[in-house]
Amino acid sequence: MTKNRPLFRASLFSALAGAALLLLAATATAAEYVSVIKDGVNIRSGPEATKEILWTVFKGFPLQVTTTQGTWAKVVDFEGDTGWIATSLVAKEKTVIVKSETANLRVGAGKDYEIVAAAKRGVVFKPLTTEGDWIKVKHADGTTGWIFGKLLWPN
Structure with a gap:
């Protein structure tokens, strides 16, 4: 005759449920960044196409997803503004945006390298690689x- 072990099953269920909650918590805290796939995309006040347009963004514009609701994502931009965007209008490809008034692009990863170009606030780049506090961008x-990472968002 086999004895039923309800205490063992309850403990196993509790352990599995706890592990699942830890996994969800770890996933929820990891920042997800996306980029807009075309020009003229509206950021709205809520998760519906009929909601007020708060602002419009261009192709490549980076956003941080804070939550999703159906086919909509609540997002934050580099200035801390929040709104909603249809998930069909973003891609997982990461881009970065200049958050300072200007940022120098240099030949190498360091302030002593020659300046290739200067980028103004709001210019978007594709990050290629990093070296210390410097990010190589295109x-x-x-x-x-190379741009000093603290001049970019996200970094």
């Missing part, structure tokens, strides 16, 4: 260079 026009 602009849509093909220009590449």
Whole structure:
């Protein structure tokens, strides 16, 4: 005759449920960044196409997803503004945006390297690699260079 072990099953269930909650908590705290896939995309006040348009963004614009609701994502931009965007209008490809008034692109990863170009606030780049506090980036026009990471969002 086999004895039923309800205490063992309850403990096993509790352990599995606790592990699942830890996994969800770890996933929820990891920042998810996306980029807009085309020009002229509206950021809205709520998760519906009929909600007020708060602002409009361009292709490549980076956003941080804070939550999702159906086919909509609540997002934050580099200035801390929040709104909603349809998930079909973003891609998982990471981009970065200049958050300072200007940022110098340099030949190498350091302030002593020659300046290739200067980028103004709001210019978007694709990050290529990092070296210490420096990020090598590429602009849509093909220009590449290194920017001090604290001048970019997200970094």
